[in-house]
Structures are given as C-alpha cells and as structure tokens.
Amino acid sequence: TGGHTTEILRLLSCLSESYSPRHYVLADSDKMSEAKIHSFEQKRAETFSKSKFTLDRIPRSREVRQSWISSVVTTLSSILYSLPLTYKRKPDLILCNGPGTCVPVCLSAFLLGLLRIKRTIIVYVESICRVETLSLSGKILYYFSDYFIVQWPDLKKKYPKSIYLGRIV
Numbered sequence: 001t002g003g004h005t006t007e008i009l010r011l012l013s014c015l016s017e018s019y020s021p022r023h024y025v026l027a028d029s030d031k032m033s034e035a036k037i038h039s040f041e042q043k044r045a046e047t048f049s050k051s052k053f054t055l056d057r058i059p060r061s062r063e064v065r066q067s068w069i070s071s072v073v074t075t076l077s078s079i080l081y082s083l084p085l086t087y088k089r090k091p092d093l094i095l096c097n098g099p100g101t102c103v104p105v106c107l108s109a110f111l112l113g114l115l116r117i118k119r120t121i122i123v124y125v126e127s128i129c130r131v132e133t134l135s136l137s138g139k140i141l142y143y144f145s146d147y148f149i150v151q152w153p154d155l156k157k158k159y160p161k162s163i164y165l166g167r168i169v
Contacts, residue, residue, distance in 0.1 A: 004099040005033040007127060007169045009040045011095065021052035023089050025082075027060035027101045056089075058082055062100040062136075071100075078104035083111070090118045097125045098137045110144045125149045126162075128169050134159065 012022070022041075026033050034055060045051050061078035062071040078101070086108040094109055096102035102124075109120040124145040126138045131152045134142065142148055148162045156164035 003129070004097055004127065005036050007125075008095070008097045009036060010169045011097070011125065012040070013044075017048040017051060019093075020048070020050065021054060023054045023056060023091060025056050025058060025085070025101060025105050027099070028057040029060055030057075030101075054089075056085055058085065058101065058104060060101065061104050075100070075104060079107055082108040086112055086120075087117065091120050093121045093123065095123045095125070096137075096141075098127045098130075098135045100137055103137050103140055106141055106144055121146045123147045123149065125168065126151065126155065128152075128167060130155065 012019075024033075024037050026037075037053070037055065041051065041053050058081040059074065059078050061075040063074075066074070082104040086105060090112075091109065094102075094106055096106060106122050106124070109118075109122060113119045122141070122145040124138065124141045124147070126134060126149065128151045130138065130150075132154055134155065138148075142159060142161065148159070149168070150156055150159065150162045150164055151167050151169070153164055156162050
C-alpha cells in the first residue's frame with residue numbers, strides 16, 4: 001500500500017507495451033493501491049491502446065506490528081489463496097518490491113516451478129527506504145528470487161547475491 005505501490009508503478013512506467021497483460025495482486029483490505037493502479041492504467045492506455053491488466057485480491061499476509069506467530073498463520077492462509085491464483089495466471093515474470101502480499105505470491109510461483117507446472121522469473125526490488133537492512137519480505141525472498149535488486153551499496157555488500165543498480169525509483 002502507499003509507498004510500495006508508488007514505487008512499483010514508477011518501475012512499471014518504464015516497461016514497454018510488450019509487458020501485457022499485467023496482473024496486480026493486492027491485499028484484500030488495500031483500497032488506496034487499487035485507486036492508484038486504476039489511475040496509472042488509465043494514463044498508460046492513452047499511450048498503449050492495447051494495454052490490459054487485471055486486479056486480484058488475496059488475504060493480507062501480515063499487518064504492520066502483527067506478531068511473528070500469528071503472521072505465520074495469516075501468511076499460510078495467503079499462500080493457500082495465492083496457489084490457485086498463480087496457477088490460473090501462470091505469470092512469466094513477477095516483479096515485486098516488498099509488501100507482505102508479494103511473499104505468498106512469489107512462494108506460490110516458486111512452488112509451481114518446483115512442480116514443473118510453470119517456471120516464473122521472480123524479480124524482487126528492495127524498497128528505496130531500505131538503506132542498511134532488508135525488509136522482512138526481502139529477507140525471505142532473497143533466497144527465492146531470480147534477481148534481487150537493491151538500491152543502496154551497503155546492502156550489496158551485506159547480500160552478495162543482490163544486484164546494485166543505484167536508485168531506480
């Protein structure tokens with residue numbers, strides 16, 4: 001929500017029209033991001049007339065300040081919702097940037113790849129506000145992503161698998 005949505009939409013604005021359709025996955029309680037996405041897609045349609053997108057919702061995997069124990073349960077619930085969605089959409093690429101909602105989607109896609117149902121490239125872009133440490137989503141997806149992008153050199157030093165591109169949003 002909020003900042004994560006703004007960052008991902010900035011990244012998407014650089015993509016060509018060949019990245020279509022785009023499938024957005026939101027937490028079921030996230031109304032602000034839905035409005036931002038619709039506005040972004042309306043503007044994009046002015047340039048790319050054949051631009052297509054969908055919005056899907058899953059249960060929020062973790063609330064801010066939610067306890068670790070209860071977040072395991074809610075994340076498992078989100079994974080159960082994400083599996084059929086990921087199977088239905090069969091994305092070629094997942095581009096995500098840190099909200100907890102991306103973890104169940106990425107883990108579902110990773111599982112589909114392990115089962116040889118569909119191989120999905122997972123690109124994780126750590127939020128620009130993460131200067132010294134990774135977010136919880138980043139700490140998890142560091143091990144599952146194909147490309148793990150950080151925007152600060154100190155993170156590249158701490159996480160050698162990461163790719164430092166400088167500030168990209």
